[in-house]
Amino acid sequence: MWRSIASNALTLLIVVVFLLGGLILWGKGEYVAEGPLSEAICVEVERGTNMRKVSRQLEAAGAVSNATLFRMGADYTDKSQLLKAGSFLVPAAASMEEIADIVTRGGASTCGTEVVYRIGVTSAEIQVREMDPATNRFVEVVKFDPAADEEPEVFNLVRTQSDTRYRIAMAEGVTSWQVVDVLKKIDLLQGEVEVPTEGTLAPNSYEISEGDTRASVIERMQADQAELIANAWDTRNPDVPLSTPLELLILASIIEKETGVAEERGQVASVFVNRLNRGMRLQTDPTVIYGITKGEGTLGRGLRRSELQRETPWNTYVIDGLPVTPIANPGRASLEAAANPDETDFVFFVADGTGGHAFAATLAEHNRNVAKWREIEAERAE
Structure with missing residues (x-):
């Protein structure tokens, strides 16, 4: 009799162990399997909350199929105590494992x-x-x-x-x-x-x-x-007539103020480099404006002839070479353009009516471009 009981008990134990093992394997499979979300959602993790509340929140949102299983998986992987407050983007079909990582990883919120x-x-x-x-x-x-x-x-x-x-x-x-x-x-x-x-x-x-x-x-x-600045200076064309990183920064700031068209920066840079190489004054309006405002806001009007003729350390119609300081904070593209300008013969440019500029290598060509711009201005004033 006792042998029979022992045998049955052993059999039952084996079955239980087998079922438990199968359950664990199933749970692990569910934890890493593709999730039920059909589209991404934002999940807010409130400060001071716990994994139990978050798991229920995820289940209610349809992000996980079973809150308990999600919580058990987070416990098993030692993430239950690592919740981070914030709003997080949970992508479509994210697994429970991926979601647990998202809400415990830390860093800036990715949603909200x-x-x-x-x-x-x-x-x-x-x-x-x-x-x-x-x-x-x-x-x-x-x-x-x-x-x-x-x-x-x-x-x-x-x-x-x-x-x-x-x-x-x-x-x-x-x-x-x-x-x-x-x-x-x-x-x-x-x-x-x-x-x-x-x-x-x-x-x-x-x-x-x-x-x-x-x-x-x-x-x-x-x-x-x-x-x-350091990267632009280290990769500059050695033929560019700039002696220091500060001069590179000054030129880049002028390029930045002269055009908002990304494709033009190299050409604008070439105009100023060509002028520097030929000993020509830069004659650029933004430097004159900076000499008036010192960067404290915008001028809000056109330049007067007297201002173009007034000597300041920034007025490139009056002084030779570069102004004494930058006139703005240039971005990466303008710094790179100053360090490696396009190779052109251009020494003039004027607005072309499209937001960009018309470039010229001779004064005669430039005068024709200026005349076209004056016509555009007149038409707009009508």
Whole structure:
């Protein structure tokens, strides 16, 4: 009898072990298998939450087929205690394993809402954007000019949400004064900061968080620009008539202010390099404007003849060679154009009415281009 009981018990134990092993294998397979999501979604992980709540949230959203299995897999892989607060993009068909990695990996949020402080050449604006999971692109919700418009209700609302991200987007060609002017008005940031040397800030997008100092943001911009300048200087054409990285930076800033057409930068650079090589004055309006404004905002009007004739350290109609400092913060493309300009015979250029310029190697050709531009101006004035 006892032998029979023992034999049955052993058989039962073997069956149980076999079933348990099969269950574990099935669970592992389900954990790494393609998930049920038919399209991407955003998942918000609240600060202070736990894996149990998140697993239920994922199940309700249709991201995982079984909250308990997801939680057990996260426990097994030691990720249950690694949750990170934020909003995260979960792609279509993501497995439980992939989702667990997404919500515990850390780093900046990849989904949800962001506030972008845009520093433009002529104005600054604030933009609120929302991630569209289906396209993995941010969609504009609202934008406004903080100097002229009232703060929209949606802006104040997203400011209260813990997962809202913040960025500063600095355009190519803005001045250091313009950057600092905007930084002073961002109440997320702390501390005082002086206007840094012109040209030393890299136009780029910078993530910021509440409590960051303005000085630390400037330091990041300066570090990025120093690297760009060094790379451009190290790879420059040795025949370009520039003696120092500072001269490269000055020329790049002029190129940046003279054209917004990316394809033209090399040609514009060639005009100034050809003029420098021939001992011709650069005669470029943006340098005259900088001598008037010192980079503190825009001129807002055309130049007067008296201003073109007035000597300042930046007026390239009056002085020889390059001005004494950069006139803006150039981006990578303008730095590279200054270091390696196109090889042309051009020494003149004028607007062509399309947003670009007409280039010329002779004065006669240039005068014809100028006449065409005057006709375009006259037509537009009618």
